[in-house]
Amino acid sequence: MNKEKRERLEKAGFKLGSVQEFLQLTNEETAYVEVKLALAKTLSEQRKKSHFTQLSLAKKIHSSQSRVAKMEAGDPSVSLDLIVHALFAMGCTPRQLGSALAGA
Amino acid sequence: MNKEKRERLEKAGFKLGSVQEFLQLTNEETAYVEVKLALAKTLSEQRKKSHFTQLSLAKKIHSSQSRVAKMEAGDPSVSLDLIVHALFAMGCTPRQLGSALAGA
DNA sequence: TCAGAATATGTCAATTTTGACATTATGTCA
DNA sequence: TGACATAATGTCAAAATTGACATATTCTGA
Numbered sequence: 589m590n591k592e593k594r595e596r597l598e599k600a601g602f603k604l605g606s607v608q609e610f611l612q613l614t615n616e617e618t619a620y621v622e623v624k625l626a627l628a629k630t631l632s633e634q635r636k637k638s639h640f641t642q643l644s645l646a647k648k649i650h651s652s653q654s655r656v657a658k659m660e661a662g663d664p665s666v667s668l669d670l671i672v673h674a675l676f677a678m679g680c681t682p683r684q685l686g687s688a689l690a691g692a
Numbered sequence: 693m694n695k696e697k698r699e700r701l702e703k704a705g706f707k708l709g710s711v712q713e714f715l716q717l718t719n720e721e722t723a724y725v726e727v728k729l730a731l732a733k734t735l736s737e738q739r740k741k742s743h744f745t746q747l748s749l750a751k752k753i754h755s756s757q758s759r760v761a762k763m764e765a766g767d768p769s770v771s772l773d774l775i776v777h778a779l780f781a782m783g784c785t786p787r788q789l790g791s792a793l794a795g796a
Numbered sequence: 797t798c799a800g801a802a803t804a805t806g807t808c809a810a811t812t813t814t815g816a817c818a819t820t821a822t823g824t825c826a
Numbered sequence: 827t828g829a830c831a832t833a834a835t836g837t838c839a840a841a842a843t844t845g846a847c848a849t850a851t852t853c854t855g856a
Contacts, residue, residue, distance in 0.1 A: 620773075622786060623789065650815085651814080653833075654815085654816080654817080654833090654836090660833090665812085665814085667771055668771070668772040669724075669771050670814080673720060673724060681723070682726060682793050685727065685793045686796075687790065689787070689789045689790035689793060692787075756844090758805075758847080758848095761803055765804080769844085771844090
């Protein structure tokens with residue numbers, strides 16, 4: 589959108605900048621959540637494939653069963669870092685992470 | 693390795709479990725760092741491609757120039773979450789993240 | 797060579813994430 | 827059914843991450 593059109597619209601009362609920003613933020617947030625959920629799902633699958641319980645995985649990465657449950661649920665309180673660490677502990681390769689993300 | 697062999701080796705003084713654990717932890721850490729650096733590099737490239745300065749990117753994601761510099765350096769004090777958020781702000785798709793990781 | 801823009805580095809209070817724990821829910825098998 | 831393993835949910839103090847700031851360094855034209 590060019591400057592003139594923006595100025596016309598904003599003069600007409602449209603808070604266009606902030607709407608755009610809002611939409612962009614929600615899109616970013618959507619993408620972030622999708623990535624988190626894709627990794628969470630991969631972790632759950634990989635853990636079961638490796639015949640680990642949430643508790644045994646927790647021990648392996650020096651965490652707790654409840655936190656592993658939250659990882660696999662994609663809970664807002666867990667970081668991507670934690671999920672990624674867990675995935676590597678379950679034997680995933682960076683390439684596998686890449687595949688998981690491609691499907692997000 | 694089976695239980696008997698492990699017990700023989702441990703009786704002989706090998707702290708096998710912990711050595712294995714140590715090696716595994718360092719491998720996990722290596723993979724994690726590789727992933728972080730791959731994303732950091734992608735962010736730096738994508739930012740330049742989008743003609744943003746570290747400062748303008750910082751504004752866009754409500755962060756600061758210094759933190760963006762640390763993101764692009766893969767500094768230990770920045771989380772994957774922050775880098776991923778920045779990547780999405782620069783217009784990356786989850787699929788692009790996947791490609792970046794595949795090359796890690 | 798200089799000035800200004802861009803980037804890097806160090807620090808810190810405030811916010812967020814963490815492991816741990818308690819408890820509840822859901823399977824699962826005899 | 828009931829005992830037991832596994833998984834889900836809520837809470838919280840401790841630990842890690844964050845934006846902000848100050849400052850230093852590097853880059854880039856003129």
